Amino acid sequence: MDDPKRERFLRVASARTEKILNLTRLLGNCANTSNYSYTEEEVNHIFKSIREELDIQETKFRMKLKEDSGKRKRFTL
Structure with a gap:
C-alpha cells in the first residue's frame, strides 16, 4: 500500500477493535453468578x-x- 493514512488506519483500527472485543469478553465473565451478584x-x-x-x-x-x-x-x- 502506498497510502500511509490508510495503512495507519488499518493497523490502529484493527488493534483497537481487538482490544474492545477482548474487553467485551472479559465483561462477559462477570455474568458468572458463582463469582458475582x-x-x-x-x-x-x-x-x-x-x-x-x-x-x-x-x-x-x-x-x-x-x-x-x-x-x-x-x-x-
Missing part, C-alpha cells in the same frame, strides 16, 4: 451505556463517509 437493572444499565457509546462512535464514521463520498463501498479491512 448483580441485578437486571445493573445489566440493563451496562449494555445501554455501551450501545449509546457505540452509536455515537458509529455516527462519527457515517458522517465522515457521507462527507467524503456519495458512493458506498463494501467494507473490508
